Amino acid sequence: MSLCEIQRGQLTGRIYSTSKGFYHVSTDSTKPIHRQKQSFIQWILLIFIEIFLPTGYPNTVSSDYLAYQIWDTIQAFASSITNALAFSAILEGMGVGDEKASVLSATFVWLIKDGVGMLGRILFAWFNGTGLDSNLKMWRFYADILNDLAISLDLIAPFFKHLLLPITCLSNLSRSIVGVAGGSTRAALTQHQAIAHNMGDVSAKDGSQETLVNLLALIVNIFLLHTIKRDRLLVWFLYFMLTTLHLYANYRAIRTLQLRTFNWNRFVLLCEYYFRNGQIQTIEYINRHEPILREMYQSIRCYVGIQLNENHVQTIDINQFIKNHFSILYNQNSKRFDVILMDNCDDGDLIKCYFLLQYLIDSKRFDQFLVTSSNISWVDIDRLQTTTAHLYQDFLFKSQQMGWDVNQAKFLINNYRYTSK
Numbered sequence: 001m002s003l004c005e006i007q008r009g010q011l012t013g014r015i016y017s018t019s020k021g022f023y024h025v026s027t028d029s030t031k032p033i034h035r036q037k038q039s040f041i042q043w044i045l046l047i048f049i050e051i052f053l054p055t056g057y058p059n060t061v062s063s064d065y066l067a068y069q070i071w072d073t074i075q076a077f078a079s080s081i082t083n084a085l086a087f088s089a090i091l092e093g094m095g096v097g098d099e100k101a102s103v104l105s106a107t108f109v110w111l112i113k114d115g116v117g118m119l120g121r122i123l124f125a126w127f128n129g130t131g132l133d134s135n136l137k138m139w140r141f142y143a144d145i146l147n148d149l150a151i152s153l154d155l156i157a158p159f160f161k162h163l164l165l166p167i168t169c170l171s172n173l174s175r176s177i178v179g180v181a182g183g184s185t186r187a188a189l190t191q192h193q194a195i196a197h198n199m200g201d202v203s204a205k206d207g208s209q210e211t212l213v214n215l216l217a218l219i220v221n222i223f224l225l226h227t228i229k230r231d232r233l234l235v236w237f238l239y240f241m242l243t244t245l246h247l248y249a250n251y252r253a254i255r256t257l258q259l260r261t262f263n264w265n266r267f268v269l270l271c272e273y274y275f276r277n278g279q280i281q282t283i284e285y286i287n288r289h290e291p292i293l294r295e296m297y298q299s300i301r302c303y304v305g306i307q308l309n310e311n312h313v314q315t316i317d318i319n320q321f322i323k324n325h326f327s328i329l330y331n332q333n334s335k336r337f338d339v340i341l342m343d344n345c346d347d348g349d350l351i352k353c354y355f356l357l358q359y360l361i362d363s364k365r366f367d368q369f370l371v372t373s374s375n376i377s378w379v380d381i382d383r384l385q386t387t388t389a390h391l392y393q394d395f396l397f398k399s400q401q402m403g404w405d406v407n408q409a410k411f412l413i414n415n416y417r418y419t420s421k
Contacts, residue, residue: 052212054205060196064258068189069206071253073213078246079147080217081224085235086154086171088225093157093164113168120176132184134263134412137254137292140189143181144250148243150174155239192259254292258283260403262351263410268296270399271358280398300361304339304353305414312340316378317371322420325349328357328379330370337361337379343417347409354411355395356381359388 054060094106132139153171157164186206194202228234259266266286273281312329321327325345329338337357345353360366360379369384370377385392396406 052205052209054194054198054201056196056198060194060198061202062193062195062258064256065193067256068193068253069209071249071256073209075144075246075249075253076210076213077217078242078249079144080214081221082148082151082239082242082246084217084221084225085239086151089155089158089235090168092230093161093168095161109165109168112165113172116169117172117176120173121180124177124180130415131412132181133188134410135265135295136185136188136259136263136410137257137290138294139181140185141250141254141292143178143185144247146174146181147178148246150178151239151243155235189257192257251292255288258287260405261408261410262354262404262406264354264412265290265296267351267354267409267411268298268358270404271355271395272362274395274398275359275362280395280402280404283403298361299335301336302339302354302357302361303336303414304350304411305341305416306338307414307416308340308418311376312338315376316340317380318420320381324381324385326353326381328353328360328381330366330377330379331375332377333375341413341417343419345417347407350409350411350413351396351406352392354409355392356384356388359391360384 049057058065094109095102128139150171153167153174157167157171160167187203190199190203190206224238228238260283262270269286269289270281273279315329316327321340322342325342326349327340329340330336331338337360339353339357356379360369366379369379369387371380400406
């Protein structure tokens with residue numbers, strides 16, 4: 001097999017690969033033909049890349065892939081060790097090694113805690129499934145905090161054997177949320193990282209990396225558990241040290257992500273900068289300044305996808321609602337915007353809706369766009385769009401130029417939508 005070497009549009013040589021290494025043949029007669037030998041270290045590195053990194057790396061994954069995977073590997077290693085400490089503590093709490101312990105009672109506790117965990121997974125996915133897409137970073141970090149909380153509960157279980165059942169149930173409930181949040185956000189991250197329609201390959205290689213980390217942690221755990229035995233002071237020292245490393249590595253991993261889609265936090269930051277400077281900030285800057293543990297605070301709250309009531313029906317302009325696929329209401333008493341959505345409101349409509357909301361909030365003087373009826377007013381969307389048409393098109397164009405994905409949105413909205421007949 002040969003590869004053409006091109007510099008500044010000109011063919012400068014060919015590279016031939018054989019079982020004995022690589023040969024570089026220059027097209028310039030003044031340069032000698034030379035052989036580039038493949039060292040043992042290079043051979044090992046190539047094998048490692050083929051086994052654990054997606055095919056075509058780095059051209060088939062996002063630019064933040066390697067940095068994220070490194071920090072994710074560190075946190076996974078730390079978590080594997082603390083989980084082993086927790087498992088040992090649970091077995092001790094259930095009476096393993098104690099002649100007075102009952103096998104039946106230990107089995108009962110184990111089954112009950114597993115059942116609580118299963119119910120927790122179902123309920124959490126029901127209550128907060130949509131939030132995992134819009135607040136990926138936040139829930140990724142919350143999942144790691146809950147994981148460490150579950151481990152701490154397992155470690156205190158041997159001290160309160162009379163409370164073993166509620167402690168282990170609470171621990172497994174936390175782990176159930178970790179499983180749902182971690183698995184869902186991992187799937188979203190895989191979609192972000194796989195830029196060459198290679199989600200299956202990226203996901204499979206991520207599984208291989210995780211398996212390798214767990215295997216290394218297993219070797220360390222065998223040595224560690226044999227060494228510390230029942231030294232509780234050393235166990236707690238290791239727990240605090242590794243938990244600190246775990247949370248720090250997770251924070252760094254999340255901060256390396258360069259997500260291109262709009263969620264509430266990133267969109268607010270982007271709009272605020274645009275309205276002040278007329279320019280679009282970079283993906284790197286917005287992701288670096290995006291809050292992780294909370295949503296962006298604004299003086300006027302926005303609720304999108306609300307349920308219609310009788311006052312809303314009497315207030316809004318139905319024709320504008322049907323034409324624009326959404327309608328914006330302003331509640332003067334609670335100082336909030338409520339948005340009603342049509343069933344055919346797509347991501348493009350949502351991005352426009354959120355842009356108009358940010359424009360209204362930023363201008364602070366939006367009375368000119370309000371049609372008042374008692375304490376609830378509706379926004380004249382047609383008039384507002386006429387005023388902001390050029391601004392919105394400029395925003396979309398510049399955002400696309402900076403690499404932002406303007407075709408899909410990850411906003412957290414309620415489920416109520418309406419259709420016209």
